[in-house]
Structures are given as structure tokens and as C-alpha cells.
Amino acid sequence: MTAPTAPDLGLFQVLRDDGSTDPATDPFLPQDTLLRMYRELRRVRLLEVRMVALQRQGRVGFYGTCTGQEATPIGVGFAADPGDWVFPALRESAIMLVRGFPLDRYIAQVFGNELDVLKGRQMPSHMSARQVNQVSWSSCIGPQIPQAVGAAWAAKMRRRSMVAIGFMGDGATSQPDFHNAMNFAGVFKVPCVLVCQNNHWSISVPTSRQTSSATLAIKARAYGLPGVRVDGNDLLAVYRATADAAARARDGGGPTFLECVTYRIGAHSTSDDPTRYRSEAEVEEWKKRDPLDRFRRYLVHQGLVDDAHDAQLDAEIGDEISAAIAAVEGRANPPRDSIFDDVYARPPWHLEEQRRELLAGPPAPSHG
Amino acid sequence: MTRLTYREAVRGALRQILASDPRAFLLGEDVGKYGGAYAVSKGLLAELGPAKVRDTPLCESTFVGAGIGAAIGGARPIVEVMTVNFSLLALDQIVNNAATLRHMSGGQVAVPLVVRMATGAGRQLAAQHSHSLENWYAHVPGVKVVAPATPQDARDLLLAAYADPNPVFVFEHVLSYPLEGEVDETSGAAPLGRAIVRRAGTQLTIVAWGGSLPKALAAAEALAAEGVDAAVIDLRTLRPLDLEAIGASVRATRRLLVVDEGWKTGSLAGEIVAQVVETVFFDLDAPPARVCSREVPIPYAAHLEAAALPSVERIVAAGRGVVRG
Ligand SMILES: Cc1ncc(C[n+]2csc(CCOP(=O)(O)OP(=O)(O)O)c2C)c(N)n1
Numbered sequence: 184m185t186a187p188t189a190p191d192l193g194l195f196q197v198l199r200d201d202g203s204t205d206p207a208t209d210p211f212l213p214q215d216t217l218l219r220m221y222r223e224l225r226r227v228r229l230l231e232v233r234m235v236a237l238q239r240q241g242r243v244g245f246y247g248t249c250t251g252q253e254a255t256p257i258g259v260g261f262a263a264d265p266g267d268w269v270f271p272a273l274r275e276s277a278i279m280l281v282r283g284f285p286l287d288r289y290i291a292q293v294f295g296n297e298l299d300v301l302k303g304r305q306m307p308s309h310m311s312a313r314q315v316n317q318v319s320w321s322s323c324i325g326p327q328i329p330q331a332v333g334a335a336w337a338a339k340m341r342r343r344s345m346v347a348i349g350f351m352g353d354g355a356t357s358q359p360d361f362h363n364a365m366n367f368a369g370v371f372k373v374p375c376v377l378v379c380q381n382n383h384w385s386i387s388v389p390t391s392r393q394t395s396s397a398t399l400a401i402k403a404r405a406y407g408l409p410g411v412r413v414d415g416n417d418l419l420a421v422y423r424a425t426a427d428a429a430a431r432a433r434d435g436g437g438p439t440f441l442e443c444v445t446y447r448i449g450a451h452s453t454s455d456d457p458t459r460y461r462s463e464a465e466v467e468e469w470k471k472r473d474p475l476d477r478f479r480r481y482l483v484h485q486g487l488v489d490d491a492h493d494a495q496l497d498a499e500i501g502d503e504i505s506a507a508i509a510a511v512e513g514r515a516n517p518p519r520d521s522i523f524d525d526v527y528a529r530p531p532w533h534l535e536e537q538r539r540e541l542l543a544g545p546p547a548p549s550h551g
Numbered sequence: 552m553t554r555l556t557y558r559e560a561v562r563g564a565l566r567q568i569l570a571s572d573p574r575a576f577l578l579g580e581d582v583g584k585y586g587g588a589y590a591v592s593k594g595l596l597a598e599l600g601p602a603k604v605r606d607t608p609l610c611e612s613t614f615v616g617a618g619i620g621a622a623i624g625g626a627r628p629i630v631e632v633m634t635v636n637f638s639l640l641a642l643d644q645i646v647n648n649a650a651t652l653r654h655m656s657g658g659q660v661a662v663p664l665v666v667r668m669a670t671g672a673g674r675q676l677a678a679q680h681s682h683s684l685e686n687w688y689a690h691v692p693g694v695k696v697v698a699p700a701t702p703q704d705a706r707d708l709l710l711a712a713y714a715d716p717n718p719v720f721v722f723e724h725v726l727s728y729p730l731e732g733e734v735d736e737t738s739g740a741a742p743l744g745r746a747i748v749r750r751a752g753t754q755l756t757i758v759a760w761g762g763s764l765p766k767a768l769a770a771a772e773a774l775a776a777e778g779v780d781a782a783v784i785d786l787r788t789l790r791p792l793d794l795e796a797i798g799a800s801v802r803a804t805r806r807l808l809v810v811d812e813g814w815k816t817g818s819l820a821g822e823i824v825a826q827v828v829e830t831v832f833f834d835l836d837a838p839p840a841r842v843c844s845r846e847v848p849i850p851y852a853a854h855l856e857a858a859a860l861p862s863v864e865r866i867v868a869a870g871r872g873v874v875r876g
Contacts, residue, residue, distance in 0.1 A: 244675040295851050304677065304678070304848065305677050305678075306851050322677065322679035323640065354608075358640070359613075386580070388608070388609070392608070393608050516854050526846070537815075544864070544865060
């Protein structure tokens with residue numbers, strides 16, 4: 184018998200390669216939940232293929248995918264309560280779809296047109312919506328982590344039973360915001376779950392050049408909070424670890440740091456070519472641990488899905504996405520002078536002056 | 552002369568510095584195999600080796616701070632920050648430290664540091680990637696700030712920044728990188744603090760720099776077609792300002808228009824207008840004017856982004872206004 188490994192050095196798993204689960208960790212979710220999770224996995228996977236294609240065709244400006252990492256946002260999304268708040272980074276926008284945000288509105292944000300709740304102001308993959316308590320990422324690496332801690336702190340002060348979930352990548356663990364947020368979370372014992380998606384790369388820099396710690400989870404020790412290293416490609420493990428951490432937070436047990444070990448199968452974003460810095464062999468190795476395949480193996484084992492089921496599901500999802508794109512693309516753009524709205528609660532005189540100047544002046548060219 | 556892009560010209564100057572000075576090294580995020588956020592250092596790691604081109608962990612405050620320390624320690628670091636937006640995470644190191652150390656150490660400590668960063672909008676990357684904050688840096692005593700607009704200047708001003716014993720901040724506009732021009736690759740450093748007249752003219756002085764220069768030149772052409780003869784001054788160095796060159800031109804044309812991609816309130820354009828008014832007020836025939844970004848976070852959608860930024864059309868309209876009243 185080997186000594187049990189510490190949670191921040193080991194790898195918390197539920198799914199086994201043979202399609203069974205570890206009874207000690209299995210959350211034993213009802214079948215319809217498992218099937219809904221599966222649908223979300225396939226939906227996010229297919230959605231991102233379509234979004235990248237739109238970008239390649241010049242129909243939208245940018246997209247950052249989470250391909251190969253879907254299990255983490257989806258697992259966390261299912262574990263969160265509707266009243267919980269999410270502070271995502273680049274690869275978790277889709278968590279809002281899991282939490283009930285309409286797909287066409289999500290896609291409208293990628294186009295930035297009149298149906299976009301963000302009114303054309305924010306980049307794709309930085310989506311947010313009050314409706315699902317999801318706050319926009321600021322593009323800068325790190326600031327959302329202390330913000331998640333602050334939101335949790337407010338919940339504690341106001342005695343609300345809400346948990347704040349803050350996401351980050353492995354690269355973000357090098358920023359002061361990460362360390363200080365962990366420290367504050369520990370000191371104020373706030374109800375938050377900080378989730379790091381260790382996808383092994385921060386653009387071109389491997390995690391091994393980001394830190395010399397044995398794991399990322401172990402960093403939590405220094406701040407006095409529990410750290411758990413989770414198999415981020417195991418949907419049920421992510422779900423279980425998050426649900427446990429959130430339950431502890433709700434009970435006044437304070438924060439948890441989860442390192443979800445995964446891999447960025449795709450490029451960093453639509454402006455990246457990863458062959459410049461990493462080997463195809465490494466990518467192939469990780470494709471064997473694809474979160475969708477692993478979850479599917481389990482569902483097949485349970486007799487819940489088969490090829491015919493998937494073909495029908497994909498066709499249905501494909502139609503759903505196509506319908507949403509069709510409903511959204513070609514809609515009018517927000518008016519030019521809408522840029523002056525929402526800078527303040529009420530525009531001060533100088534913005535009204537600039538609005539008049541804009542409307543009286545020459546039409547702005549679009550970028551060539 | 553060789554035809555080079557702005558990006559290649561910066562890379563050429565980096566290569567020359569890194570290869571010739573054993574103390575020099577380049578550091579920042581993804582500057583190695585990736586070649587930098589805007590592909591400026593592409594190939595330099597393979598050419599010059601890992602001692603010369605160093606990827607750091609993802610932390611602006613620390614790689615700038617370590618750059619300051621390395622400069623104090625006798626190395627000659629060139630720091631690349633992906634964009635001015637992310638340099639905000641390093642502002643304490645820059646404003647409270649790099650800028651003050653010489654003065655507050657009674658002149659004992661020098662920080663011969665070069666920090667390069669991209670600035671400006673036009674690539675649909677939304678507010679947190681698109682701001683033009685070079686005027687914040689130009690506000691700070693103890694640092695120098697350059698904003699090269701042409702491929703030749705991209706080279707010559709980087710060489711100048713490197714040769715200077717003070718911390719120098721180099722702003723490269725994101726839309727400048729693909730610009731092409733003839734570059735003399737044997738040239739030396741350009742003088743810091745010197746503006747240059749890019750277009751002679753008699754009725755209006757347009758002052759611009761960096762990414763706004765091509766717009767100012769195009770506007771001057773359009774104005775010429777309307778019978779307005781505008782001079783265009785490329786500021787090149789934002790701190791210290793070349794008030795002499797601006798004043799000389801304004802004395803001749805008697806009219807001033809400043810183009811600045813920063814926000815109008817508190818802009819560098821405002822500073823230039825103020826200094827001109829203070830020094831050549833009685834030579835002015837009309838109130839000076841400014842074309843700046845609208846005072847909003849720069850939006851993502853292409854037409855909204857365009858609406859927020861200075862455009863050729865806006866510069867032409869403003870120029871017409873200054874000259875014709
Ligand atoms: C403060 C800051 N510095 C640099 C960048 C540029 N940048 C964007 S994403 C990224 C890598 C992030 O890596 P990681 O945190 O591991 O997340 P991942 O993208 O791998 O999900 C970098 C350096 C940025 N957005 N913000």
C-alpha cells in the first residue's frame with residue numbers, strides 16, 4: 184500500500200479509463216444531469232468550431248477557445264448555484280451557457296451588434312451578463328481574482344449564501360493579483376472557490392517556466408487554504424471538487440483553491456500559431472485524454488449514449504447554433520454615438536459635446 | 552537603403568544592440584520562440600541564443616522591476632511589455648522607481664533601461680488592449696519617451712533610447728508594425744528630443760506622432776486639394792518636447808492643430824497647445840485645435856472603434872476649421 188498523496192500533489196479523479204467511475208469519489212449524479220452535461224460538452228465543442236470558422240472568414244474579429252478544456256467550465260457551471268457569481272478568465276465564457284444564458288445573445292456578443300448586451304464594446308470570449316451573475320474579464324491577466332475574493336467578502340458581510348468563483352490560467356499564478364487574492368481569501372476566510380485551469384501553456388511559455396513549485400495547487404498551502412489538484416479533463420471530478428468546495432464555503436468554511444490539470448488543444452487565440460513553440464506529439468498525447476471522449480466512454484458504459492444518439496444530438500446542436508447565428512448575423516450595429524452611453528451613469532457635458540461633434544462630423548471610416 | 556517594415560526595422564535595431572553589446576539582453580513575455588506579441592523579436596532567440604532573449608513568467612511588475620534591477624546591476628536590459636495597457640501593472644516600478652532612482656540617490660544610481668511597448672487602437676481588441684497612454688509617461692520627470700512613426704525612426708530612436716543613460720520608454724503603435732519604408736541599416740542613433748518636419752506648409756502646422764502621423768499626412772494631402780497648405784511635424788520624442796521646432800513652424804504658419812490618439816482631457820495635445828499659447832501667442836491667427844480620441848473606453852466593434860478614434864476626415868475638418876474659421 185502506498186501512502187495517500189496530499190490533495191495538492193495528487194490528482195483527484197472520478198472517471199476511469201475503462202468507462203467506470205471511482206465509487207469513492209463519484210458524485211452519483213442523476214442520469215438526466217449526466218446527459219445535460221454531455222449535451223453542454225458537445226455544444227461548447229461545436230460552438231467553438233463555428234466561432235473560429237466565423238473568425239477565419241472575417242465575419243467576427245476574435246475568438247479564444249477552450250477546446251480540450253471544456254470539462255472545467257462545464258463541471259464548475261453545474262456545481263454552482265444560480266445565485267453564485269462567476270469571474271471568468273479567457274477560457275470560461277461559455278460557463279454562462281451552462282447557467283442558462285441564451286445562445287443567440289452569446290453569439291450576438293461575438294458579432295458586437297444591436298443584440299449584444301455588451302453593446303459592441305467588449306471583445307469576444309470576454310462575455311458577461313448580469314442575468315447569470317457573470318462578470319467580464321478585463322483582458323489583463325489577474326485582476327478578476329481579487330475581484331472574486333471581494334465579491335465573496337461582500338457576500339459574507341451581507342450574510343448572503345452566495346459563493347464567488349474566480350478563474351485563471353496557469354500563467355496568472357505569476358501575477359501579484361493571484362498571490363494577494365489567495366492571501367486575502369485566507370485572511371478574511373471568504374466564501375470563494377478559485378479555479379486555476381492549468382492548461383500547460385501561457386501562450387508560448389510552458390508552466391515549467393512559470394513556476395518551480397511541484398504543482399500549482401501546493402501554492403495554496405502558503406496562504407493557509409486547502410488546495411486540490413483535480414483532473415481537469417474529468418468532468419465528474421471537476422464537478423465533485425467544485426461542489427465540495429462550494430458547500431464548504433457556504434457553510435462558513437472559507438475558500439478553496441482548485442488546480443484543474445488540462446491542456447489547451449487549440450491555439451492560444453485566433454491570432455496564434457502554436458507550432459512555433461510546441462510539438463505536435465505533445466498535443467496528440469493530450470488528445471488521448473480528451474474530456475469529451477472520457478465522459479462519453481463513461482456514458483457508453485452506462486448505456487446512456489451511442490453513435491446514433493450522438494449523431495442525432497450533434498445534428499440538433501448544429502441546427503441550434505446555425506439558427507442562432509442566422510438570427511444574429513446581419514442585425515444592425517449599435518449607433519455610433521452609443522459609445523458615449525454608460526461611460527458614466529449620466530453623461531457629463533463634455534461627452535454630450537463630443538456626441539454632438541460626432542453626429543455633426545464626417546462619418547467615420549471603418550478600418551481597412 | 553533596404554525596404555523594411557517598421558517591425559523589421561525594430562528587429563534590426565534589437566539585433567544590432569544585442570549582438571554588439573555583451574551586457575544587453577531582451578526580456579518580457581513570449582519574446583522567445585513566439586517572437587513577441589507583435590512578432591518583433593521573431594527569430595532573434597534562434598539567432599542570438601537564450602542568454603540574449605529571455606521569456607519571463609507572466610508578471611509585468613516583476614519583469615520591469617527586474618529590468619530596473621538588472622540595469623542597476625550593470626546589465627543593459629531591453630524590456631518588452633506587450634502593450635501599454637499591461638504596463639499599468641508595472642507603474643509603481645516605472646513611476647516611483649525607474650524615474651526617481653537617479654535623483655533620490657543623489658545621482659549615485661543610474662537606470663539605463665529601455666522599455667518598449669505597443670500602444671494604440673485599430674485592431675478591434677477593445678478597451679484593455681487599445682489605449683494610448685503615452686502621455687502618462689510623458690508626464691513623469693526622470694524618464695524620456697519616444698514614439699517613432701516611420702521604419703527609419705523605429706530603428707534610429709531605439710538605438711538612441713539604448714544609448715541614453717536614462718530610462719527611455721518606446722511606444723510603437725500597433726498599426727505601425729506593417730508600415731514599409733526605405734531604411735538605412737547603417738544609420739546611427741537619432742537625436743532624442745528633436746521633432747522633424749515631415750511635410751512643409753505655410754498655412755497650418757499639424758503636430759502628430761506615432762500612429763497618428765500617417766493620418767496627419769493624408770489629411771494634409773486632402774487639405775492641399777482644398778487649397779490649404781499644411782505643414783506636418785512629427786514629434787518623435789514626447790518627453791522632452793521639441794517646443795523649438797513646433798514654435799518655429801507655428802510662427803511661420805500662424806495656426807496649430809494637434810492630433811493625439813489619447814483622450815482630449817489631460818492629453819499631450821493639451822500640453823502642446825498650452826506651451827504654444829504660452830510662447831507664441833501673439834503669432835497665432837486662430838485658436839489652436841485638437842483632434843483626440845473621444846473620451847470613452849475604446850470599443851470592440853469596428854464601426855464603434857472607428858467612431859472613437861481620430862480619423863483623416865476629422866483632421867481635415869478640424870484643419871479647415873482652424874484655417875477658414
Ligand atoms: C497583464 C497581462 N499581461 C500579458 C497579457 C497577454 N496575455 C494574454 S493571455 C496570456 C497568457 C495567459 O496564460 P494563462 O494564464 O496560462 O491562461 P491561458 O491563456 O493559457 O488560458 C498573456 C501573456 C495580458 N492579457 N495581460
